[in-house]
Amino acid sequence: MNLEGRLHDALQPVDPPAGFARRVRARVERDARAARAGGGGASASGWRSWMATAAAVLLLAAGGFGYRQYEQRRDALAARSQVLLALQITSRALETVHRQVVQADTGANAPRNDAGAEGDER
Amino acid sequence: MAVTAPTRLDPGRDLRDDRLLRAARAGDLDAFEALVRRHQRRVYSLAYHAVRDEGLAEELAQDVFVQLHAHLDRLESGRHLVAWLRRVTSHRVIDALRVRRHVSSLEVVGEPPVDPPRADPLASRLLRRALARLTPQARLVVMLRYMDDLAPTEIAEALDMSLNTVKSHLRRGLALLRARLQEGRPS
Numbered sequence: 001m002n003l004e005g006r007l008h009d010a011l012q013p014v015d016p017p018a019g020f021a022r023r024v025r026a027r028v029e030r031d032a033r034a035a036r037a038g039g040g041g042a043s044a045s046g047w048r049s050w051m052a053t054a055a056a057v058l059l060l061a062a063g064g065f066g067y068r069q070y071e072q073r074r075d076a077l078a079a080r081s082q083v084l085l086a087l088q089i090t091s092r093a094l095e096t097v098h099r100q101v102v103q104a105d106t107g108a109n110a111p112r113n114d115a116g117a118e119g120d121e122r
Numbered sequence: 123m124a125v126t127a128p129t130r131l132d133p134g135r136d137l138r139d140d141r142l143l144r145a146a147r148a149g150d151l152d153a154f155e156a157l158v159r160r161h162q163r164r165v166y167s168l169a170y171h172a173v174r175d176e177g178l179a180e181e182l183a184q185d186v187f188v189q190l191h192a193h194l195d196r197l198e199s200g201r202h203l204v205a206w207l208r209r210v211t212s213h214r215v216i217d218a219l220r221v222r223r224h225v226s227s228l229e230v231v232g233e234p235p236v237d238p239p240r241a242d243p244l245a246s247r248l249l250r251r252a253l254a255r256l257t258p259q260a261r262l263v264v265m266l267r268y269m270d271d272l273a274p275t276e277i278a279e280a281l282d283m284s285l286n287t288v289k290s291h292l293r294r295g296l297a298l299l300r301a302r303l304q305e306g307r308p309s
Contacts, residue, residue: 006246
């Protein structure tokens with residue numbers, strides 16, 4: 001016998017175990033009962049689904065609003081820090097300039113006391 | 123390889139399936155159960171010969187019919203039903219083979235209850251084991267060709283493959299089976 005003939009023989013139809021159709025029907029009935037019990041009908045499951053969607057949308061919106069507020073506060077704090085730093089820099093710069101001015105002024109007005117200093121030493 | 127288109131037209135059978143389909147669509151579970159009985163052998167055989175495991179084959183076959191019940195309104199006729207069952211069973215079997223890797227699990231390779239009288243038991247056993255070593259797609263192609271006598275074009279439609287891919291699977295699959303049959307034969 002050739003290969004094709006042997007394949008036909010090896011692949012003969014096989015019946016499922018007894019009661020197969022009954023088990024399929026029982027499963028279909030069980031699934032239908034579960035679907036009815038779980039949702040309480042199409043309208044109830046649709047209502048719950050709508051509520052869940054609405055809740056999710058509200059949460060997302062609230063989350064987005066809260067995040068925007070956080071961003072604004074963060075930006076404000078950053079700007080404040082920069083202003084303070086700028087003021088500090090300016091303050092130090094002014095201080096330096098002031099010191100230089102004072103030193104310059106003190107040096108210009110100080111009396112010349114070179115002879116007295118030498119006479120004192122003798 | 124010469125391919126002859128099998129003649130499977132059975133108007134009487136198709137009409138009966140049409141009547142049962144209409145009734146099942148209307149919610150008649152007796153009609154649905156009758157449809158299951160009429161087609162369970164086709165679906166179960168395909169699953170069983172592919173996965174070689176009675177429990178898994180029944181699970182797959184049940185899944186197919188449960189899915190059928192959910193999709194009754196999409197089926198137009200008895201002929202459409204047969205094509206649909208074949209297509210869905212093939213896809214489920216291929217998915218199961220990929221997931222469970224039943225290709226080389228010879229320990230769970232069961233034997234059908236009875237070998238046909240003219241069959242060579244050794245050759246049949248060797249062939250079934252050799253089939254189990256083909257890829258899922260190649261195995262389904264060979265099975266649909268020699269179990270259901272489908273033409274390559276019908277196999278291509280059932281498995282969503284191109285005709286060339288089907289022919290390639292058939293050619294290589296048969297060559298592999300031939301070689302393994304030769305290897306396994308006692309000298």
